[in-house]
Amino acid sequence: MRLKQMRSKRPRSHVGSTTRAPLWPYESAQFRPHRKVICAVLVVALLGIPATMLFSQDQHPNKLPANNTLPLDFPTFEGANAVDHPLTNQQSINHISLSFSLQEWSNEFGIGLQITSPWFLHEKVAARLGGFVLWKHDTNWATFYALRLGLIGANFMANSDIRLYGEGGFLFLFPNSSFDSDPFAFGGYGHFGFEFFLPMVNIPASSSYFIELGSNGTGAKTNSGQSYLNGFSISTGLRVYL
Secondary structure: OHHHHHHHHOOOOOOOOOOOOOOOHHHOOOOHHHHHHHHHHHHHHHHHHHHHHHOOHHHOOOOOOOOOOOOOOOOOEEOOEEOOOOOOOOOOOOOOEEEEEEEEEOOEEEEEEEEEOOOEOOOOEEEEEEEEEEEEOOOOOEEEEEEEEEEEEEEEOOOOOEEEEEEEEEEEEEOOOOOOOOOOEEEEEEEEEEEEEOOOOOOOOOEEEEEEEEEEEEOOEOOOOOEOOOEEEEEEEEEEEO
16 A cells, blocks of 8 residues: 555656647737737627628618709718718718828827728728827837728718728737837737718818727737736827828
8 A cells, every 4th residue: 555655646757748839929928918808809890890881871761762862951871972962072982091190099199190992892891001100108208110900891870971980900019129128019909980071172082080999909018017008099080082
């Protein structure tokens, strides 16, 4: 009996044991604490894009007649297409567009430029690429950079010059070595947007103001171990359709 107990207490050998290496950066220790945040942002974004497409004007009781003629005092939109409306250029609101924005991402101020593709899939879906310059307020306003690449799903409100959309995609972060020694961080983003079209005044292209409310999720941490650029984000700016 004593011999069996001594054998059972003998430590197991670890020779030949191996630790599986991460298959891709998302499985590394840097991103492991933030998996839930990144997944939540991407899930909300992916659910929000089709949600904005469900409220189609085709189901509205004020559907346009076959000849698409309306009184001048009754402006509306059919799907995502402006229909004979004096405030917008119906030939350009679904074209490629350029945007300038001001934003605050988790207490970090920044500015950005975005380019949006022409709208497709019945003019309800588009792709957007944006570049951003941000300043970290608690490190003497150190400059760092970010890129966003995502998809948009949108529709116009009934009887209004307001486009509602959901957007989500990938966030690529390029930190400053003064507060984060890692050269690159990866994450996701998602938000809901409201686009208010402006009257056309002596310009051939349509333009709009917009506001976007959502969140970012990244695995970025400062050299002291504090995470940043995670949480609520708000952006506003001007968009011009070419």
